[in-house]
Amino acid sequence: MIFVDPINCIDSQILRNVLNGQPRGIRYFIIAINKMDLVDYLQERYEEIRKDFVDFINRLGGAESVCIPISALEGDFVTEPSTRMPWYTGPKLIEILESVNVDEQLDQGAFRFPIQLVSRPPSSAIPDMPDFRGYMGRISTGTVKVGDRVLILPKGKESTVTGIVTQDGPLQEAFARQSVTITLADDIDISRGDLLASPASPPKTTAQFKATLCWMNEHKLRLNQRYVLRLNTQSTRVIVNEIDFLLDVDTLERKSPVSEMQTNDIGQVRIKTLQPIVWDSYSTNRQTGGFIIVDDANDTVAAGMILDE
Numbered sequence: 001m002i003f004v005d006p007i008n009c010i011d012s013q014i015l016r017n018v019l020n021g022q023p024r025g026i027r028y029f030i031i032a033i034n035k036m037d038l039v040d041y042l043q044e045r046y047e048e049i050r051k052d053f054v055d056f057i058n059r060l061g062g063a064e065s066v067c068i069p070i071s072a073l074e075g076d077f078v079t080e081p082s083t084r085m086p087w088y089t090g091p092k093l094i095e096i097l098e099s100v101n102v103d104e105q106l107d108q109g110a111f112r113f114p115i116q117l118v119s120r121p122p123s124s125a126i127p128d129m130p131d132f133r134g135y136m137g138r139i140s141t142g143t144v145k146v147g148d149r150v151l152i153l154p155k156g157k158e159s160t161v162t163g164i165v166t167q168d169g170p171l172q173e174a175f176a177r178q179s180v181t182i183t184l185a186d187d188i189d190i191s192r193g194d195l196l197a198s199p200a201s202p203p204k205t206t207a208q209f210k211a212t213l214c215w216m217n218e219h220k221l222r223l224n225q226r227y228v229l230r231l232n233t234q235s236t237r238v239i240v241n242e243i244d245f246l247l248d249v250d251t252l253e254r255k256s257p258v259s260e261m262q263t264n265d266i267g268q269v270r271i272k273t274l275q276p277i278v279w280d281s282y283s284t285n286r287q288t289g290g291f292i293i294v295d296d297a298n299d300t301v302a303a304g305m306i307l308d309e
Contacts, residue, residue, distance in 0.1 A: 109141030110201035140287035217301035
């Protein structure tokens with residue numbers, strides 16, 4: 001959600017605000033144009049700002065957007081309608097906030113379950129199940145049922161779900177955002193960092209990929225310098241071996257060739273990992289397509305979104 005001041009807002013500021021949340025994986029923008037009382041509730045000023053935002057969002061790939069003229073001071077179109085802007089016939093701000101479904105992708109996406117921990121309690125803890133082996137984690141997207149076939153990555157093996165265990169008891173089905181322990185029919189070497197997925201719609205497993213990267217550290221990113229990539233429970237050494245271009249946040253022009261990134265630079269890069277990682281593109285699945293990069297001091301130096309090949 002973006003709040004805009006119709007008096008002090010200028011084009012370059014609008015563009016920067018939108019770019020910092022560029023709609024690659026972001027499906028909804030709520031643009032609240034506040035302080036309309038200071039411009040006499042003029043429709044012309046509202047339309048000018050609305051057009052700037054919509055045009056720029058479309059240039060970045062498009063996303064659903066709604067612009068609402070409001071006055072927080074007077075309460076116009078925040079929670080109540082307004083007679084001072086009869087030209088606006090859209091929803092109030094509170095209606096949009098209460099109705100937009102920001103988690104729809106989690107429920108409808110393909111099943112993804114990053115393994116956080118393997119549970120092997122002593123036999124005395126569960127006398128009826130002395131060989132209990134469960135895989136603990138939080139379902140990122142999709143659903144899973146007892147009896148479902150699942151793919152174990154990056155190993156590439158399949159098995160069948162025999163149980164879904166929670167603190168409140170066993171379940172027959174579990175959904176996105178639930179933390180559960182899953183048991184499988186086969187004794188497979190699975191550890192933290194592995195991922196259970198739907199065999200019908202598997203993620204990719206590669207040792208290199210293309211990404212949009214935002215560099216956040218005061219020290220420059222240099223090509224082929226070693227860092228650590230973290231994606232869900234996966235962690236591996238990486239290098240950035242190529243920078244395709246840097247993006248000018250004001251003009252959207254692509255600058256190349258370049259060999260380094262500085263603080264707040266945004267660009268498209270090629271990343272090579274020491275070990276294969278499991279991923280979806282960010283536009284397909286934000287949960288398995290977004291990552292961070294840390295340095296040897298464990299400081300976060302960058303955040304990124306994996307791109308379609």
